[in-house]
Every structure is written in C-alpha cells, then in structure tokens.
Amino acid sequence: MLKEITIGQYYPGTSILHRLDPRVKLLGTLVFIICLFAFGTTAAYIVAGVALACMITISQVPLSFILRGLRMVLILMLVTALFNLFLTPGTAIVQIWKIRITVEGVKMAVHMVFRLSFLVLGSSIMTLTTTPNQLTDGLEKGLGWMKKIHVPVHEIAMMMSIALRFIPILTDEANRIMSAQEARGADFHSGGIVKRAKALIPLLVPLFVSAFRRANDLALAMEARGYHGGVGRTRMKPLVYRRRDFAAYLVIACFAVLMFLAWRFIHLELPFLP
Amino acid sequence: MARKKTDRIIEGHDLSFHYTVYDSEGNPGERRTALDGVDIDVQQGQFVAILGHNGSGKSTLARHLNALLVPDGGTLYVDGYDTLDAGNVWKIRQSTGMVFQNPDNQIIASVVEEDVGFGLENQGVPTADIWKRVEEALRAVGMWKMRGRSPNRLSGGQKQRVAIAGVIAMHPKCIVLDEATAMLDPGGRKEVIRTVRELNRTENVTVILITHYMEEAVFADRVIVMDHGKVVMGGTPREIFSQVEKLKSFRLDVPQATLLAWKLKQRGLPIKDTVLTIDELIEALNHGAAENDLTQPVSR
Numbered sequence: 238m239l240k241e242i243t244i245g246q247y248y249p250g251t252s253i254l255h256r257l258d259p260r261v262k263l264l265g266t267l268v269f270i271i272c273l274f275a276f277g278t279t280a281a282y283i284v285a286g287v288a289l290a291c292m293i294t295i296s297q298v299p300l301s302f303i304l305r306g307l308r309m310v311l312i313l314m315l316v317t318a319l320f321n322l323f324l325t326p327g328t329a330i331v332q333i334w335k336i337r338i339t340v341e342g343v344k345m346a347v348h349m350v351f352r353l354s355f356l357v358l359g360s361s362i363m364t365l366t367t368t369p370n371q372l373t374d375g376l377e378k379g380l381g382w383m384k385k386i387h388v389p390v391h392e393i394a395m396m397m398s399i400a401l402r403f404i405p406i407l408t409d410e411a412n413r414i415m416s417a418q419e420a421r422g423a424d425f426h427s428g429g430i431v432k433r434a435k436a437l438i439p440l441l442v443p444l445f446v447s448a449f450r451r452a453n454d455l456a457l458a459m460e461a462r463g464y465h466g467g468v469g470r471t472r473m474k475p476l477v478y479r480r481r482d483f484a485a486y487l488v489i490a491c492f493a494v495l496m497f498l499a500w501r502f503i504h505l506e507l508p509f510l511p
Numbered sequence: 512m513a514r515k516k517t518d519r520i521i522e523g524h525d526l527s528f529h530y531t532v533y534d535s536e537g538n539p540g541e542r543r544t545a546l547d548g549v550d551i552d553v554q555q556g557q558f559v560a561i562l563g564h565n566g567s568g569k570s571t572l573a574r575h576l577n578a579l580l581v582p583d584g585g586t587l588y589v590d591g592y593d594t595l596d597a598g599n600v601w602k603i604r605q606s607t608g609m610v611f612q613n614p615d616n617q618i619i620a621s622v623v624e625e626d627v628g629f630g631l632e633n634q635g636v637p638t639a640d641i642w643k644r645v646e647e648a649l650r651a652v653g654m655w656k657m658r659g660r661s662p663n664r665l666s667g668g669q670k671q672r673v674a675i676a677g678v679i680a681m682h683p684k685c686i687v688l689d690e691a692t693a694m695l696d697p698g699g700r701k702e703v704i705r706t707v708r709e710l711n712r713t714e715n716v717t718v719i720l721i722t723h724y725m726e727e728a729v730f731a732d733r734v735i736v737m738d739h740g741k742v743v744m745g746g747t748p749r750e751i752f753s754q755v756e757k758l759k760s761f762r763l764d765v766p767q768a769t770l771l772a773w774k775l776k777q778r779g780l781p782i783k784d785t786v787l788t789i790d791e792l793i794e795a796l797n798h799g800a801a802e803n804d805l806t807q808p809v810s811r
Contacts, residue, residue: 369621370620370621370622370625398620398621399619401621402618402619402620402621402662405663406615406663451613451615451616454611454613454616454617455616455617455619457579457611458609458611458616458617458619459619459629460579460604461577461579461604461608461609461611462604462608462619462629462630462633462677462678462681463601463604463605463630463633463634463681464629464633465601465633469635470632470633470635471631471632471635471636471637471638471641472632472638473624473625473628473631473632473638473641473642473645474625474638475638
C-alpha cells in the first residue's frame with residue numbers, strides 16, 4: 238500500500254536534458270507554465286505541443302514512462318472537462334431537458350484538457366531528468382537572491398533534501414508498524430473510507446514519535462559534524478553554468494517569443510477548438 | 512580560545528553533569544546525576560574502551576567529548592581546548608568526531624559520497640579538497656566502490672563505515688564511537704571494529720569506543736568501566752577482565768572465553784593468566800593439558 242509512494246521519479250539517463258543545470262530546467266518549466274496560461278490560443282498550443290514533443294524526444298525517456306504521469310491527473314481532467322462541458326453558457330448544440338452542451342463548453346473542455354496535460358507533461362519532463370538532490374541544489378542556488386528579503390532559502394533546501402532522504406526510511410518504518418499491528422489484529426484493508434482512515438490513527442502516532450526521535454538524533458549528528466547553517470559553507474558539487482546551459486536559456490527565450498507571436502498574430506478558426 | 516599545550520587529547524577533571532527530569536506537565540522535577548566526579552585522561556593515539564551498563568553515564572560522557580554537552584562542574588580539555596568556552600566549539604568538533612548508535616539517523620545526504628563530504632562542506636573546505644579527502648576517507652574504510660550508492664541500499668555495517676568515513680574525512684585527532692555497534696549484526700560489528708582498529712594503527716587516530724560488548728573491549732589499550740556516573744575501574748583489558756566478580760557487581764559480563772577460563776580455573780584446571788580471546792584459551796588449555804598430561808590436546 239505504501240510502496241506506491243514515489244517522489245522525485247527520476248529516470249536515469251545521459252541525455253542533454255539530464256546534464257543541464259537544474260536551474261535552467263526549473264526556469265524553463267516555469268516559463269512553459271506561464272506561457273500556457275498567458276497565451277491560450279490554438280496556434281500557441283500547437284507551438285507548445287511541438288516544443289513538448291521535441292523535449293520528450295531529446296530526453297530519451299520512454300513515452301510510456303512520461304504518460305504515466307498523466308494517469309494521476311486523469312480524474313481531475315475528467316471532472317474539469319465535464320464541468321466545463323455542461324456548465325458553460327452559450328449557444329447550445331445538444332439539449333436534453335435541462336442539460337445542455339454548448340459550443341463554448343466544448344471549446345472550454347478541450348482547452349482545459351490540453352492545458353492540464355501540457356502542464357503535467359512539462360513538469361514531469363523536469364522531474365524525470367533531474368535527481369531530487371539536483372533539484373534542491375538548483376532551488377537553493379536559483380532562489381539565493383531571496384535571502385536578501387529574509388527568506389531562509391538554504392534552510393528550506395536543506396529541509397527538502399533531508400525529507401527526501403528520510404522518505405524511504407519512514408516508509409519502511411510505517412510498513413513495520415503496520416505489520417506489527419496487523420499481527421495483533423488491526424485491520425487496514427477492509428471497511429469504508431472512514432473506517433480505514435480511523436485505522437490509520439494508531440499507525441500515525443508511533444510513526445510521529447519515531448520521526449521526532451530520528452529528528453533529534455539527526456540534529457545531534459549534524460551538529461557533531463560542524464553544521465552551523467548556510468553561512469561559510471562550501472559545496473562538494475557546486476552548480477556551474479556551462480555553455481550548453483546558456484544555449485538552453487536562449488532556447489527557452491525563443492520558445493516564449495514564439496508562443497507570444499503565435500498568440501498575437503495567428504488566428505486559427507477551427508470548429509470546436511478555442 | 513586559548514589552547515593549552517598538551518600531548519593528551521582528552522583531559523577531564525572532576526566532571527559532573529545533571530539531567531533535569533520533567534514530569535508529564537512539563538514541570539522540572541528531580542535532577543538526575545549522569546556524571547559524578549569523573550576523571551579521564553587519554554593520550555593521543557590510544558585505543559580506549561569505555562564500558563558500562565545502561566544508565567552508567569557512558570553516553571553522556573561521550574557527548575561531552577564533542578562539546579555537545581558541557582559539564583556542570585569540573586573542567587574538560589579536548590585537544591587542549593576548554594569545552595566550557597563556547598568559542599572553541601567548532602575547533603573541538605573538528606578534532607573529535609563522533610559516530611552514533613543508529614546508522615540511519617546520522618546519514619544526512621542521499622548519496623554516500625555526498626554524506627562523507629557533509630562535514631567538509633560545513634567547514635568551508637574548497638571543492639577540490641573536499642573530493643580528495645572524501646576519496647581518501649572512503650578508501651580508508653573500504654567503501655570507495657559504493658560512493659554513488661544510496662545509503663538506504665547499504666547494510667548496517669556499511670552505513671556505519673560511511674559514518675566513520677564522514678568523520679575521518681574531517682581529519683580528526685580522535686573518534687568517539689558512541690555504541691556505534693549496538694544496532695549491528697555480528698558481521699557488521701566485526702566490520703566496524705576492524706575499520707577503527709586499522710585507523711588507530713595506521714593513522715594514529717585516538718579511538719574511544721563506548722560499548723557494552725565485552726569482546727570489542729579486548730582490543731583496547733585501556734578499558735574504563737563506569738557505573739552510576741562514576742569511573743569505577745580502569746586499566747588494561749587483562750587487568751580489568753581478571754576481576755570477573757567485581758565486573759559482575761557492576762552488571763557487566765566478561766568475554767566468553769575469559770569466563771570459560773575463569774570457571775575452569777575455579778574447578779581446579781591449571782590456567783595461570785587471564786584469557787581474553789578464543790585463541791588464548793586454546794593455547795592455555797593445550798598448555799595445561801600437556802603439562803599435566805590430563806587429556807588429548809584440544810583442537811578447534
């Protein structure tokens with residue numbers, strides 16, 4: 238039951254995307270997401286779709302692996318599509334009793350499905366080609382400027398990487414506690430959702446206690462090894478921009494410009510497409 | 512900040528420390544004595560084992576050696592630095608490294624090599640030097656081949672060796688192992704003990720081994736026995752383990768071989784000296800048998 242939790246689903250590889258600086262990938266994803274929201278026309282989405290297809294090809298991650306990410310949001314996508322389909326006012330195409338489907342509704346639904354799947358695919362390309370550690374490093378360095386406005390960037394990044402390190406340990410521990418309680422007659426697998434949620438409480442209490450004990454030990458171990466915050470720290474694997482990273486920034490800029498141009502100047506009139 | 516000139520890595524005099532026990536409402540209750548007038552002197556390069564049952568104060572003492580705790584009374588100098596002076600804390604932590612009991616709770620990074628580099632990053636060592644020292648340290652504990660692994664995929668003994676590498680990468684003069692073998696299987700315990708003995712011999716690193724496995728203390732230059740926050744015995748392993756009855760009064764055992772030899776001796780078998788290891792026991796039995804022509808020579 239707990240085996241399914243995977244965070245930072247990294248797909249090992251050596252493609253150019255894997256080797257890019259995590260800061261580039263973070264910014265690229267951010268630009269991609271902003272463009273999707275800002276330039277919401279058919280022409281712009283064709284540009285985004287082509288760009289996405291290129292990235293997937295370059296990343297060398299199998300398509301089935303990437304599409305797996307879509308499965309998680311399938312229900313969300315269905316619900317949004319249905320709501321848009323039935324609840325958008327406008328010219329009706331079909332009307333049965335009080336339920337009506339409008340042209341605008343269809344357009345909206347199609348638009349939403351594409352936007353959501355592009356969002357998920359775009360960000361999963363980033364997480365698939367970046368290790369969790371690189372990601373936290375990238376965040377720490379990339380958001381370093383926020384220290385000036387008193388955001389504890391180093392501390393947040395440190396917490397994230399420690400959390401990532403302890404996920405498998407705590408998962409193991411949770412499984413152990415579950416087995417121990419099942420051995421004494423606890424039942425986690427039957428009954429309604431309320432009953433199952435209630436059954437988890439006796440699991441969570443010992444898990445929290447043990448997590449706090451671990452945290453205490455870890456704090457002691459970190460202190461013993463001279464940890465005193467981010468000041469005066471050096472890096473074993475510092476992030477250094479290479480030429481390919483600058484090239485990638487250029488590609489990202491070009492993409493944003495293309496999206497803008499497509500949105501501003503190309504107006505495709507297609508039936509049932511926004 | 513001043514450093515005392517000395518050849519003794521640890522010099523503690525009349526140390527005392529108290530814990531305050533809080534009740535369930537969080538009110539401070541009685542004060543429990545964890546250390547009570549402890550004197551400890553360790554020469555650079557020695558291998559010292561500290562024995563004691565649970566609650567004897569041995570872990571509290573260990574935490575003092577790294578300035579994680581500071582004494583309520585008495586003075587403690589580590590590598591010549593007074594632990595009571597808050598300005599010395601980082602120097603003390605560099606000269607004395609600590610390995611803790613639970614291997615999972617002291618590994619910080621998700622990759623072996625990054626964890627070994629963690630202490631060096633904290634010290635602000637330049638990147639190129641970090642890599643050099645991480646390689647040295649991982650080779651010294653025999654974990655260089657595993658440098659790219661996730662710590663979650665290692666055995667307990669391997670995790671503790673990574674933790675030791677993380678400490679020795681910082682080039683400490685002294686390593687304190689605070690029951691570092693308590694959660695390991697016998698194979699893992701041997702791995703860890705072999706590693707620290709090797710470091711002690713080749714690098715002249717002072718090792719302070721806190722344990723309740725008597726077999727591990729046999730290899731030490733000196734054994735210190737603690738009970739109720741006091742140092743109650745001190746000497747070479749042979750001197751300590753010859754006093755079987757006294758050790759039992761502190762709720763401690765002696766190594767199995769020693770105990771067997773002692774019991775045989777009580778039954779009248781002519782075993783002269785204190786036996787520490789299985790090999791010595793075989794030697795003694797063979798010797799005794801030959802001298803008295805009692806039985807056939809015993810073989811393993």
